[in-house]
Amino acid sequence: MNIFLAQLKSEIRLVLRNGEQLLLTLGIPVMLLIFFSLVDVLPTGVSDPINFLAPGVLSLAVMSTAMVSLGISTGFERSYHVFKRLGLTPLGTPRLVASKICTVLVVEIVQFVVLIPVAFLLGWEADAQRWSIAILGILLGTAAMGGIGLAIAGRLRAEINLAAQNGLYLLLMLMSGMVFPLTELPLVMRGVSRALPSTALADLVREGLSNAGTRPGFSLIVLAAWAVVAPVVAAISFRWD
Amino acid sequence: MGFEPSGLPKLDTVSSTSPAVEVTGLTIRYGNLTAVDNLDFRAFPGRVTAVLGPNGAGKTSTIECCEGLRKPASGSVRVLDLDPQKDQRQLVGRMGVMLQEGGVYPSARVRETIELYAALYGNVADPDQLMNICGLSERPKSTWRQLSGGERQRLSLALALTARPEVAFLDEPTSGVDITGRGLIRETLRAMAENGCAVVVATHELDEAERIADDIVVINRGRTVLAGTLNEIRSGRPAIRFGSDDTIDLAALSSALGTSVERQSAGEFRIDADGNAELIGKLGSWLATNGHPLRDVNTSGESLAEIFTRVVGDDNQ
Numbered sequence: 044m045n046i047f048l049a050q051l052k053s054e055i056r057l058v059l060r061n062g063e064q065l066l067l068t069l070g071i072p073v074m075l076l077i078f079f080s081l082v083d084v085l086p087t088g089v090s091d092p093i094n095f096l097a098p099g100v101l102s103l104a105v106m107s108t109a110m111v112s113l114g115i116s117t118g119f120e121r122s123y124h125v126f127k128r129l130g131l132t133p134l135g136t137p138r139l140v141a142s143k144i145c146t147v148l149v150v151e152i153v154q155f156v157v158l159i160p161v162a163f164l165l166g167w168e169a170d171a172q173r174w175s176i177a178i179l180g181i182l183l184g185t186a187a188m189g190g191i192g193l194a195i196a197g198r199l200r201a202e203i204n205l206a207a208q209n210g211l212y213l214l215l216m217l218m219s220g221m222v223f224p225l226t227e228l229p230l231v232m233r234g235v236s237r238a239l240p241s242t243a244l245a246d247l248v249r250e251g252l253s254n255a256g257t258r259p260g261f262s263l264i265v266l267a268a269w270a271v272v273a274p275v276v277a278a279i280s281f282r283w284d
Numbered sequence: 285m286g287f288e289p290s291g292l293p294k295l296d297t298v299s300s301t302s303p304a305v306e307v308t309g310l311t312i313r314y315g316n317l318t319a320v321d322n323l324d325f326r327a328f329p330g331r332v333t334a335v336l337g338p339n340g341a342g343k344t345s346t347i348e349c350c351e352g353l354r355k356p357a358s359g360s361v362r363v364l365d366l367d368p369q370k371d372q373r374q375l376v377g378r379m380g381v382m383l384q385e386g387g388v389y390p391s392a393r394v395r396e397t398i399e400l401y402a403a404l405y406g407n408v409a410d411p412d413q414l415m416n417i418c419g420l421s422e423r424p425k426s427t428w429r430q431l432s433g434g435e436r437q438r439l440s441l442a443l444a445l446t447a448r449p450e451v452a453f454l455d456e457p458t459s460g461v462d463i464t465g466r467g468l469i470r471e472t473l474r475a476m477a478e479n480g481c482a483v484v485v486a487t488h489e490l491d492e493a494e495r496i497a498d499d500i501v502v503i504n505r506g507r508t509v510l511a512g513t514l515n516e517i518r519s520g521r522p523a524i525r526f527g528s529d530d531t532i533d534l535a536a537l538s539s540a541l542g543t544s545v546e547r548q549s550a551g552e553f554r555i556d557a558d559g560n561a562e563l564i565g566k567l568g569s570w571l572a573t574n575g576h577p578l579r580d581v582n583t584s585g586e587s588l589a590e591i592f593t594r595v596v597g598d599d600n601q
Contacts, residue, residue: 049403053396057389120389123428128387128443131351132404133377 047138054146057116064112067212068150072104072158075222080165085223097162097169098177098252099221102184102245104154109147109185111212114192117143118204121196127284147185170254177251179263183270184244190273191240197281215241225257237261240269302365304329304451304482305350309359312345312506319345321506322359327499329450332473332483334497336490336588338596342506343486344384347453350484351381364451377405380449380481382440384456388428394439395424401446408448418442419468433460441469451482458492470496494588504596518586524555524564525587527579528571540570548590551579559583 058064079085080093087095120126129139163169171177195211196204216222218232219241225233236242243262250256305327312320320342327333337343348354349361352368352375361368366375388397398411415421418438428436437457444452457473458466473496477483487493493500500517502510510517530551538545543557557563564581571578586594 046404049400053389053392053400056396057391060391122386123388123390124383124386125389127353128381128383129404131353131376131379131381132401132447133373133406134404135373 046134047142050134050138050142051145054142055149058112058146058150061116064116068104068107068112068154069157072100072107072154073161075103076100076158076161077165079222086227088224088226091166091168093162093165093167094253095224095255096222097158097165097167098249098255099245100162101155101158101252102180102219102241102248103216103221104158105151105181105184105244105248106188106212106215106241108150108154109188110192111208112150113143113147113189114196114208115205117193117196118199118201118208121282121284122201124284130283144189147189151181151185169252171252172254173251175251176256176259177248180244180247180251180266183263183266184240184247186271187240187244187266187269187273190270190275190277193277194273194280197277215239218242219245220257221245238265240266240273243269303327303362304364305333305484306362307346307350307359308361310346310349310356310361311358312342312349312354313357318357319506320349320356320503323503323506323508325501325503325508325511327451327482327484329482330477330480331498332477332485332496333499333501334493335484335486335501335503336488336493336592337503338488341503343488343503344455346503347455347484347486351379351453352376377447378450380444380447380452380454380476382437382444382452382454382457384459387440387443388436390429391427393425393427394420394431397428397439398442398446401443405447409446411446414442414445417445417472419465434462434465437461438465438469441472445472445476449476449481451484452476453484453486455486456488457485458487458489466492490588490592500588500591502592502595509595510591514588517591522556522558523583523585524557524559524567525580525582526553526555526567527551528553528576532571532576533574536574537567537570541566 076096080096083092085092089095126139130136192208195207199207218228218236219239220236221241225236225242228236237258243266246256246262247259247266250259256262303326307323307325310320310323311318323342323346325333325335335343335346345354349356350363350368352372355369363375364378368375395411395415398414402409402411415424418441420435420438420442423431423435428439431439437460441454441457444454454473457469461469470492473483473485477498485493485497494514497514499513500511501508525548528551530547532553534545534547541555541563543555546554548554555563555567568578
């Protein structure tokens with residue numbers, strides 16, 4: 044079997060076997076989507092919360108996979124010297140990185156296959172006339188979030204990395220307009236939030252799928268910048284072992 | 285746990301004339317610390333070379349330099365006539381590696397890990413055969429996390445074999461392994477060498493090294509202090525070693541044998557003499573007459589532990 048496919052198969056199998064990662068990538072987004080669309084406690088600003096939540100939770104799913112899941116698994120693989128050993132096989136760094144990227148994309152597809160029908164069942168009325176913007180946002184968001192996850196995982200000890208990734212996930216979820224509008228944040232926090240990749244990702248996905256982005260042009264610039272800078276920082280600072 | 289040395293793939297070419305590994309004047313620095321200082325050694329195809337040294341002697345740094353993981357500050361390292369740093373991509377497919385620890389995804393299962401590595405190396409080895417050789421046939425679905433220390437070492441060894449290597453670098457392969465596992469690893473390493481592989485083992489376990497190594501390299505404080513076959517590095521001093529109880533009257537025994545008898549350690553003694561049958565007979569007779577047992581008579585001269593103590597010192601053993 045082709046070397047790349049062998050590695051990709053191994054990566055996907057390990058992700059799907061990992062209960063904690065499945066909880067993070069599928070369990071939490073599905074629970075958030077169902078709970079907050081049925082229990083109207085969030086200040087979503089719309090009559091039917093699912094129309095606000097669905098694009099936000101899809102963005103959250105991208106962040107869960109590209110940043111947290113990838114970052115945590117990479118941190119533990121570093122600490123177990125997995126990369127060091129793989130580096131002494133014919134696999135090579137480009138195929139290893141490519142297999143990780145493809146694994147993230149495969150998991151994201153699985154997330155969308157699960158989350159989108161659930162959202163429709165909950166009454167989501169999508170207005171996806173500009174779906175290409177949502178796809179662009181998801182791809183840029185994957186690059187940006189993956190870069191952030193790897194930049195953290197490539198420097199910290201596995202246990203500290205685990206805590207840092209989870210802490211950042213919670214912070215970005217609350218700061219990025221994913222589950223409630225940015226207008227609910229204090230003015231200063233709102234300003235900071237606009238510069239976050241997670242905010243830009245949620246805004247672009249919301250613009251693409253619900254035609255309800257607030258500043259899609261600005262968000263595109265912010266997310267594109269993060270999608271370049273974060274992977275470059277990760278590549279420069281990453282320690283394989 | 286079946287072991288089949290014949291199960292290991294034979295290499296196409298076996299030559300013991302030119303070295304598979306040639307390290308000349310190797311120096312490795314970490315900041316201001318010189319970990320390896322002008323070190324030399326060679327390892328040949330078809331032989332097991334043990335690199336010995338106390339903790340911190342520079343064994344792992346040296347091995348990692350040979351694998352291409354570490355850049356030397358100066359000196360030359362050639363493996364299969366390639367530069368491990370510059371030619372690493374050409375070398376990795378011909379080299380088997382066992383890291384000092386880890387190297388496997390913690391949630392990966394035994395069989396799928398071996399299958400992955402077999403695929404990475406172009407499927408030149410059969411995963412079932414490797415599991416059998418390394419005594420893992422009964423644990424194909426266990427994850428790395430579920431394996432004992434010895435089983436992890438054997439899985440790492442199986443991964444080193446998937447390359448069908450011409451040269452293998454094994455860092456502390458018997459560390460944390462029980463007696464049965466040690467025997468299996470020993471036999472596998474011997475079989476690898478018999479099939480033409482140059483096997484380089486870094487270890488501080490002198491008993492294991494004495495049992496498997498054809499060639500010994502002792503390093504201390506980053507320098508080669510002794511190198512050669514076990515016979516070559518033994519001092520010219522002949523000796524008979526034997527075991528008994530600690531109540532022996534050494535002066536009386538020395539007098540009876542007409543040569544000096546020294547206590548080496550608890551229950552271990554040494555006579556400075558050739559291992560001739562007459563002397564051993566006298567020894568047995570004296571011990572029996574005086575009510576002492578006689579155990580483990582050895583006439584092969586210095587043990588590796590004695591050699592190590594002589595060149596490195598007691599504190600480092």
